[in-house]
Amino acid sequence: MSSSEENSLNPPCEYQDNLNLLRQTYFFAGLPLEVLKVFAYLCTREKYKPGDSLFRQGEDDGNAFCIISGRARLELQAGEPPHTLRIVGPGQFIGGLTLLGPTTRLYSLEAVDETVSIVLSREKFSKTIQQFPEQMPRLFKAVVAAVNEWERLFLETLNPECSGCRPNLGVSLL
16 A cells, blocks of 8 residues: 555544644744644634634634634624625634733624634633743744734735825834
8 A cells, every 4th residue: 555545544633734734824833843732732623614603703702713624704793784804714823812812802703614723712822831931922923023914915905095094004013
């Protein structure tokens, strides 16, 4: 039996999949393998049907999500119907700031298709980071880089005619 045949008979375990996904996210990518292994072990795998809520605007669920398969709609509940901001798909990581402290959700995330996600709770994250406090500067560096990149991309796509947008710029100056 060839090694490719063996691999198809023995799919990689969830732990290894979780580890690979975490290694590819901006939030965890710079952490040592030892720390990533703990986070990968602590993640849970959740399945959502179309219409299921991953989180709701106004709540503090304390969870971060990495989408494995399917799609979810990020919505702003500012009237009926809710305003769709974007679609989140496989490989996308949502909610890293929630792991760092209490954060009321400004948006809702609802499954569009059958969606599978790994979920890491703030509680598990906090307990782990207490064992590895020297990793916090790396995590803060990752968050700062992500915020800066977000604003840079926003500026690249900013419509020059949007005078209402300019006064709201500067999140990277926080």
